[in-house]
Amino acid sequence: MPTKFLVPRLGEGVDEVTIVRWLKREGEPVKELEPLVEVETDKVVTEIPSPASGVVLQIAIPENTPARVGEVMAWIGEAGETVGAPVEGEAMVSAVSAAVAARPEPGKPETSPAPEPREAPFLSPIVRKLAAEHGVDLSQVRGTGLGGRITKQDVLEFVESREQSIVGKQAVPQLPEAAAAVVPAPGDQLIRHSTVRKQIAERMVASKRISPHVLTVMDADLSRVVAHRAANKAAFEREGVNLTFTAYFIAAITAALKANPLVNSTWTDEGLLLHRDINIGMATSLGEEGLIVPVIKNADHLSLLGIARAVNDLAARARSKKLTPDEVKGATFTLTNHGTAGSLFAMPIISQPQCGILGTGTIQKRPVVVTDAEGNDSIAIRPMVYLSFVFDHRILDGASADAFLAKVKERLEMWQ
Numbered sequence: 001m002p003t004k005f006l007v008p009r010l011g012e013g014v015d016e017v018t019i020v021r022w023l024k025r026e027g028e029p030v031k032e033l034e035p036l037v038e039v040e041t042d043k044v045v046t047e048i049p050s051p052a053s054g055v056v057l058q059i060a061i062p063e064n065t066p067a068r069v070g071e072v073m074a075w076i077g078e079a080g081e082t083v084g085a086p087v088e089g090e091a092m093v094s095a096v097s098a099a100v101a102a103r104p105e106p107g108k109p110e111t112s113p114a115p116e117p118r119e120a121p122f123l124s125p126i127v128r129k130l131a132a133e134h135g136v137d138l139s140q141v142r143g144t145g146l147g148g149r150i151t152k153q154d155v156l157e158f159v160e161s162r163e164q165s166i167v168g169k170q171a172v173p174q175l176p177e178a179a180a181a182v183v184p185a186p187g188d189q190l191i192r193h194s195t196v197r198k199q200i201a202e203r204m205v206a207s208k209r210i211s212p213h214v215l216t217v218m219d220a221d222l223s224r225v226v227a228h229r230a231a232n233k234a235a236f237e238r239e240g241v242n243l244t245f246t247a248y249f250i251a252a253i254t255a256a257l258k259a260n261p262l263v264n265s266t267w268t269d270e271g272l273l274l275h276r277d278i279n280i281g282m283a284t285s286l287g288e289e290g291l292i293v294p295v296i297k298n299a300d301h302l303s304l305l306g307i308a309r310a311v312n313d314l315a316a317r318a319r320s321k322k323l324t325p326d327e328v329k330g331a332t333f334t335l336t337n338h339g340t341a342g343s344l345f346a347m348p349i350i351s352q353p354q355c356g357i358l359g360t361g362t363i364q365k366r367p368v369v370v371t372d373a374e375g376n377d378s379i380a381i382r383p384m385v386y387l388s389f390v391f392d393h394r395i396l397d398g399a400s401a402d403a404f405l406a407k408v409k410e411r412l413e414m415w416q
Contacts, residue, residue: 002077003052005036009069011325014041018066019073020195023047024056030076037073040195041325044292055079064195066149123150126199130155130206133353152202159209196290207352211267212393215347218405222363222383224415236308247308248412249335249360250280254299256407257333263404264332266353267394281331281351282311284318285340292318293351295331339363345386356391356401358408385412 007017017039024030035047036056057075061067075083123138127150131138134155141158143150184190193201207213225248236243257264257278266273278300281293294314299307317323334351339362348359363385370380389405396404 002057002075002081002083003054004072005051005074005076007039007067007069007071007073008048010039010041010046011329014069014325016066016068017041018195019061019063020045021063022059022074024050026056026059028056030054030056035321038321039067040199044323044325044328045196045321046323046325047321050076052076055081057081058083126152127155130159133210134159152199156202156206194289196286196292200290203352204349207349210352211350213347213350213390214393214396214398214401215388215390216398216401216405217345217386217388218402218409219384219386220409220412221368222385222412225412226363226383228415236305239305239309241305241308242312243304243308244311245360245363246282246311246335246337247304248415249337249358249408250282250296250299250307250311251304252408252411253280253333253335253358254278255411256404258300259407260400260404262395262400263355263391265355265395266332267355267392272395275332277330277332279330279332281334281354282314283334283336283348284315286319292323292328293331293334294318294323294327295329297330333357335360339385345388347388348390350390350392354392355395356389356404358405359388359390361386361388 009015010017020038020040022037023035030036030050030053032051032053033049036050037048038045039048040046054076055078057077059074061071061073067073077083127138130136130152131141136155136158138150138155141150141154144154222245225245229243229245229248233243261274262272264275264278266275277298280296280299282296283291283293285291294317296302296307296310296314299310302310314323314327317327331351331354333354334348334357336348336357337360338346338348339360342362344361344364346359346361348357350357363383365381366384367379368382368384369377370382371377387405387408389401389408391401391404
């Protein structure tokens, strides 16, 4: 008897997903627990394994289509088996895919009625979140997605249009629709945006609209960190942990957040929301597929070994698409290590609704002036790193932002 492949619940409050990519096609064999489909929630793309071994008999929901938890995505069975009738009340296909399948061929009369639509229009978690953040009544937004579905871009464009009507077009000029005006030249190639790339673009644009970004930069001498890592790396390896500089940066950020609690906050119209927990988002590159930000929860309760172990685990599972939606939620501050590619310093964009983000550049040996205990200056070669702190100027002023960054610098330079 064929096995139903249902949409699982991937985390608390996650009721819908979007089918991103089927890793197997109809008629292809699949093994139990072998990745079968990639689905997207509001923050993460996750691989879902097959519940059984066999052949993919039918794919019920096509790519780039929303699906609700408990809905049948596909059927798995033996070659030649047929898919039985659905259980009463169970959705076999999404409203969109069913409507497409029911269309009559050109020139032929329609012989069966179209399936009834769902009770309520599908709204993805990110659409609902954006609408709540900007106070948008979604009934006023015209959907341009498949079947009239409201997309993230629809919400952002509605917000921009509303802002323009309030402050006037001279204050907020209409942005040109460059993509619509571009005419490809002979030989040009169009590379379609991935779901992750679209999501990154939309969030970066939205973040710049939400909060005023200000950058402050300091450099830090990592001599003590480098020495400590060299002395302890082998011991960490015996524990199965790769001791990276990222662990030191997160430990320093945690200490600075405890000393400067305003940085561990969120702006609201009623006041600043100070977060009790210190949860550090760790930007992780996925190569050409973009990046993702898994979260180290309660980082202030972890030792350096615990932080390093969490860094290893989250980074590995991020790159193998094994993260759950809960593991990319709840960050109160973010670290991005842009120096892995040789960058000295940068101006990263804040991950809303956080107060700030810290970027760490490449660790580079440079000549610096050092002062001994007697007050004598000399030039020495030291491993230096630039620390780029971008903060929400609604929450922090220059002095408070620099106090936080100075604490990060002090913790790294005085490492024991």
